[in-house]
Amino acid sequence: xxxxxxxxxxxxxxxxxxxxxxxxxxxxxxxxxxxxxxxxxxxxxxxxx
Numbered sequence: 638x639x640x641x642x643x644x645x646x647x648x649x650x651x652x653x654x655x656x657x658x659x660x661x662x663x664x665x666x667x668x669x670x671x672x673x674x675x676x677x678x679x680x681x682x683x684x685x686x
Contacts, residue, residue, distance in 0.1 A: 662668070
Protein backbone atom coordinates (compact mmCIF):
# COMPACT_ATOMS: atom_id res chain seq x y z
CA UNK A 638 0.00 0.00 0.00
CA UNK A 639 2.92 2.33 0.54
CA UNK A 640 3.88 1.94 -3.11
CA UNK A 641 0.67 3.79 -4.04
CA UNK A 642 1.86 6.75 -2.02
CA UNK A 643 4.93 6.83 -4.26
CA UNK A 644 3.39 5.90 -7.61
CA UNK A 645 0.41 8.29 -7.64
CA UNK A 646 2.49 11.49 -7.23
CA UNK A 647 5.04 10.12 -9.68
CA UNK A 648 2.38 9.50 -12.33
CA UNK A 649 0.83 12.93 -11.75
CA UNK A 650 4.25 14.52 -12.12
CA UNK A 651 4.91 12.66 -15.36
CA UNK A 652 1.52 13.77 -16.67
CA UNK A 653 2.30 17.39 -15.85
CA UNK A 654 5.66 17.15 -17.60
CA UNK A 655 3.98 15.69 -20.70
CA UNK A 656 1.35 18.44 -20.64
CA UNK A 657 4.04 21.11 -20.34
CA UNK A 658 5.92 19.57 -23.28
CA UNK A 659 2.74 19.57 -25.35
CA UNK A 660 2.04 23.25 -24.63
CA UNK A 661 5.69 24.10 -25.36
CA UNK A 662 5.47 22.39 -28.74
CA UNK A 663 2.21 24.21 -29.50
CA UNK A 664 3.77 27.60 -28.70
CA UNK A 665 6.93 26.92 -30.73
CA UNK A 666 4.95 26.15 -33.90
CA UNK A 667 5.54 22.42 -34.20
CA UNK A 668 2.02 21.80 -35.53
CA UNK A 669 1.57 24.76 -37.89
CA UNK A 670 2.46 23.00 -41.16
CA UNK A 671 1.39 19.38 -40.84
CA UNK A 672 1.06 18.72 -44.61
CA UNK A 673 4.17 20.54 -45.77
CA UNK A 674 6.67 18.03 -44.47
CA UNK A 675 4.65 15.12 -45.86
CA UNK A 676 4.50 16.76 -49.30
CA UNK A 677 8.14 17.88 -49.41
CA UNK A 678 9.37 14.29 -49.30
CA UNK A 679 7.46 13.60 -52.53
CA UNK A 680 8.76 16.62 -54.49
CA UNK A 681 11.74 15.89 -56.71
CA UNK A 682 14.30 18.68 -56.25
CA UNK A 683 15.98 18.13 -59.63
CA UNK A 684 12.83 19.15 -61.50
CA UNK A 685 12.95 22.72 -60.10
CA UNK A 686 16.56 23.57 -60.93
